[in-house]
Amino acid sequence: MLGYCPICGKPVYFGEKKRSLGRDYHPLCLKCQQCQRQLTPGQHAEHDEKPFCTNCYMKTFGPRAGKGRMMSYCHSSASSSSSSS
Numbered sequence: 001m002l003g004y005c006p007i008c009g010k011p012v013y014f015g016e017k018k019r020s021l022g023r024d025y026h027p028l029c030l031k032c033q034q035c036q037r038q039l040t041p042g043q044h045a046e047h048d049e050k051p052f053c054t055n056c057y058m059k060t061f062g063p064r065a066g067k068g069r070m071m072s073y074c075h076s077s078a079s080s081s082s083s084s085s
């Protein structure tokens with residue numbers, strides 16, 4: 001069965017697919033959408049159908065996101081785009 005990579009939208013052929021969290025990715029597409037780090041299938045977080053490393057996920061979407069300003073954050077260009085719906 002041919003799956004489609006949720007990142008680039010192109011077909012993922014058998015043999016090149018990385019299956020993670022119920023989706024098929026290209027090996028090169030399965031990377032953190034924040035820091036571009038290569039991810040290990042099944043060992044990363046996901047938000048809005050996009051893969052994130054657990055690090056970035058916690059920083060961006062975790063319980064402390066937007067609140068833990070006391071933490072020593074690095075300068076983040078991705079400012080909060082109010083995801084409160």
Ligand SMILES: [Zn+2]
Pocket residue numbers: 005006007008009010025026029
């Ligand atoms: Zn892809």
Ligand SMILES: [Zn+2]
Pocket residue numbers: 032033034035036037052053054055056057
């Ligand atoms: Zn990351």
